[in-house]
Amino acid sequence: MECLDCVEATARLHLYIDRELTNEEVAIVKQHLDGCQNCECRFHFDLQLKRLIHERCTIERAPxxxxxxxxxxxxxxxxxxxxxxxxxxxxxxxxxxxxx
Incomplete structure (x- = not known):
């Protein structure tokens, strides 16, 4: 399995979060995140930000x-x-x- 550098991993984080990568690409990104604390921190930040945006931007129905x-x-x-x-x-x- 190849190893991604931080730039390549960061470029694929949103695709990884959105589950838009192939199984092989997921394994490669996961391997990098498991071995790189900086990218893992960035992943968790991006994931929380995406959840927050989804939560705050969801249209609530009026009564x-x-x-x-x-x-x-x-x-x-x-x-x-x-x-x-x-x-x-x-x-x-x-x-x-x-x-x-």
Whole structure:
């Protein structure tokens, strides 16, 4: 089995994390990571970063009542939305905008 140097191993880390390498390539990268503390540290950092991005960038669904109310507003069907719900929608939209 050939041994990768750090540059080659680092270049393949994301493919390794995403399981897009052949079995032979996986074995080669794994062998390098097992023997190189710096690359293993980089691998764990990249893995955690990828998980964090996935976790934070996943779109959460709004509550059903809010989605339905927004759709009614979008259709121009304002008469069916009670005042309390309209205020709740505005409050949630403002909170979302302020978080950016």
């Amino acid at each position: 059903t009542h809010l989605r339905e109310a927004v759709m009614r507003l979008a259709r121009g069907d304002r008469g069916t939305i009670d005042t309390a719900l309209a205020h709740e929608i505005k409050r949630e939209i403002r909170a979302d905008l302020e978080s950016y």
